[in-house]
Amino acid sequence: MVLLYVFGAVALINCVYYLFFSKLAFLKTSERITSEKYSVSLIVCAKNEAENLKKNIPFWQQQDYSNFEIILINDASVDETLEVMESFAENDSRIQIVNVKNNEAFWANKKYALTLGIKRAKNTRLIFTDADCYPASTEWLAIMADKFSDEKQLVLGYGAYEKSPGFLNKMIRFETLMTAVQYLSYAKAGNPYMGVGRNLAYTSNLYYENNGFISHIKIPSGDDDLFVNETATSKxxxxxxxxEAFTYSYAKKNKKKWHIQKKRHYSTAKLYKPKHRFLLGVYYLFNLLFWLLAPISLFTGFWALGLGIIFIRIVFQYIIIGNAAKKLREEDLVPFIPFYELFLIFTQLSIFISNSSEKNSRWK
Incomplete structure (x- = not known):
């Protein structure tokens, strides 16, 4: 019976987190009225992204916003990235090119390249995306820019992945969904801790007031989440x-490549503020405990009670994560949420263990 008490407490903590995530799941969006009160600079850092730039620069150029420039940063590419940028710049005066060459002190460091791009921008309000991302609509820049105000200097958007057949694609999108549910819910609650560089905006004032990326310049990842973790406040x-303001990119088609990407991303979490590490760690730990204890609870003399706990917890999950998934246009993931969660938890565990013994010092 003690096991069932412990299992019930674990499931209760799970449900408390789900109630917290309801801040996003049931968020009512106000009627959108976009304006062009701010001039913005769209900043894209590219390393060996010639083919993606050919496809995506036209999407950025077609944004229905009259006052913006596009800062394209060639980060020491060895393919035709620079040539592609120059070919578009010839016919569009809004495009400015920053050609970064490898610096011995900041070899293959994306933050160094971004710093040069930010310095080049003529506008105070900066919107960031990646070279392999395209906007959901021509209103993307307008909607993101409209979130700025005198007080709001940092805007967190959603960077989604294209839907395609296969289990790996669904797992990648589920991991992306759950990451977004967390960072958007925390931000809505006044406790922001991260954002994603695929769809992020902040002011140059915020950047310079916090000395840019200097506190973590040697860390290969974190130009997005570590910067947000350091500079974001409840206000x-x-x-x-x-x-209409989502961005989309194409998910990895190889499991090994996805794991390498996630290892790099997860390695920055240990540098978050202690309160965020604690809250995120508790969420992961109690999810892991739930799935470890669930089958054990069914082989006790109180299996019916164990089954009831599992049922209540999964109903909470379906209602809240399901609504969040619909809000973020990931409806096809809803039917198998518990299955994806189970697989993701043990995938993350293997990555965390692997990260504890490996180091990576370059942006690839």
């Missing part, structure tokens, strides 16, 4: 969840 952050 200066806005979230943007309008579907």
């Amino acid at each position: 200066n952050v806005a979230i943007c969840i309008e579907p």
Whole structure:
């Protein structure tokens, strides 16, 4: 019976987190009225992204916003990235090119390249995406820019992945969904801790007031999440969840490559503020405990009670994560949420263990 008490407490903590995530799942968005009160600089850092730039620069150029420039950063590419940028710049005066050459002190460091791009921008309000991302609509820049105000200096958007057949694609999108549910819910609650560089905006004032990336310049990842973790407050952050303002990119088609990407991303979490590490760690630990204890609870003399606990917890999950998934246009993931969660938890565990013994010092 003690096991069932422990299992019940674990499931209760799970449900408390789900109730917290309801801040996003049941968030009512106000009627959107976009304006062009701010001039913005769209900043894209590219390393060996010639083919993606050919496809995506036209999407950025077609944004329905009259006052913006595009800062394209060639980060020491060895393919035709620079040539592609120059070919578009010839016919569009809005495009400015920053050609970065490898620096011995900042070899293959994306933050160094981004710093040069930010210095080149003529506008105070900066919007960031990646070279392999395209916007959901021509309103993307307008909607993101409209979230800025005198107080709101940092805007967190949603960077989604294209839907394609296969289990790996669904797992990648589920991991992306759950990451977004967490960082957007925390931000809505006044406790922001991260954002994603695929769809992020902040002011140059915020950047310079916090000395840019200097505190973590030697860390290969974190130009997005570590910067947000360091600079975001309960007052200066806005979230943007309008579907027209999502960005999309193509998910990895190889499990090994996805694991390498996630290992790099997860390695920055240990540098978050202690309160965020604690809250995120508790969430992961109690999810892991739930799935470890669930089958054991069914082989006790109180299996019916164990089954009831499992049922209540999964109902909570379906209602809240399911609504969040619909809000973020990931409806096809809803039917198998518990299965994806189970697989993701043990995938993350293997990555965390692997990260404890490996180091990576370059942006690839």
